[in-house]
Amino acid sequence: MxxxxxxxxxxxxxxxxxxxxxxxxxxxxxxxxxxxxxxxFQGSWIMAFVCLAIVYLVMGAVPGWRPAEGHRPDALLPTIATLILLTSSWLARSGWRAVTRDDVQKFLSQWMIAIVLSGVFVVIMMTQFFAISPTETDIQYVELYRLMIAYHAIHAVIIGYMMVQVWRYGRAGHYHSDNHWSVEAGLKLQYFVTAAWLIFYAVLYLT
Incomplete structure (x- = not known):
């Protein structure tokens, strides 16, 4: 039975x-x-940034490749931009945590501030693209420096656009505690662009 x-x-x-x-x-x-x-995807993607950083370090070890001390890019604005990007990532994380608790309004406000700060970061770094002009002796240095700045900026803009799309869907009521994968993915992409920049910042301004 x-x-x-x-x-x-x-x-x-x-x-x-x-x-x-x-x-x-x-x-x-x-x-x-x-x-x-x-x-x-991120693990394989970050290798492009690592390779560029290694190229910079290898080239930088060649005597006379880098500009003279007074002609190198100043680290003040990039440092401020780095702090802004870190703050943006922190706010994006706070926004994600808010949506997991169904606090959608807090998510929308903090996510938008994170987007704006990321935009400020890109604007500051674009000024650094033109911060130094090439001469006959350091043209390779300037070209690689500008390549690294622009390469990262392109990624930051693309990920910023994706974060805007996440915000739009959030405003339309798509996200809540049981449905927030897109927010989490956007946050992790923001982490990626932050980690990639920290790699570049370390080699461009601390070596």
């Missing part, structure tokens, strides 16, 4: 419970796959 009971038809409530459990398992699996895929 007990064996037969195991195959009795499910009640409506039991079917609903099984459906909920299956949906939760599927959602957890999708979330794990999404996070793993993004991590693999």
């Amino acid at each position: 007990q064996y037969m009971d195991n195959y009795r038809p499910l009640t409506l409530e039991e079917k609903k419970k099984k459906d909920r459990e299956r949906a939760e398992r599927d959602a957890e699996m999708r979330a794990r796959n999404n996070r793993m895929g993004l991590a693999i």
